[in-house]
Amino acid sequence: MKFITVRDLRTSPAKIWKELPEEQEMVITNNGKPIALLTPIGDSNLEETLSSIRQARAMNAVKLMQQISLKKGNDKMSIDEIEEEIRKARQESR
Template sequence: MKFVTVRDIRTTPAKIWKSLPEEQELILTNNGKPIALITPLGENDLEQTLTAVRTARAQSAIQQMQLSSIRNNLSQLSIEEIEAEISNTRKSR
């Protein structure tokens, strides 16, 4: 996995785009922190790649919610308690 900076993108874009097919993924950083994943796309696999990325994001979000639930001692709520929590949250919007 190769890291490239926002500055690299501005100063040597051709070099970065040329290395992308070989690297297969680049991590874009700003001030040393990762901010984006750059991956090659083709016309034939655009939808498949987008679906895979969106699925991975959804799975990660679910995992984070589950971990938060465990940390906050909410993992043992009954269905009624869950429905009440949802109802209260909707009312507060």
């Protein structure tokens, strides 16, 4: 995987677009931190690619929620405690 800076993207876009199909993925960085991912797509795989990215984001969000839940000790809650939490959340959302 190739890393490129925002500056590289601004100053040499033609070179980057030319390399992208071969590289398959390029990470754009700003001040040394990753901020975006470039990946080649076409009309034929646009929806499939977007769907895959969205699914991966959702899976990462679930994984993060599970980790936070474990840190809080929620894995030791009884069914009654879980149902009480659900009831409270539903009342608050009304």
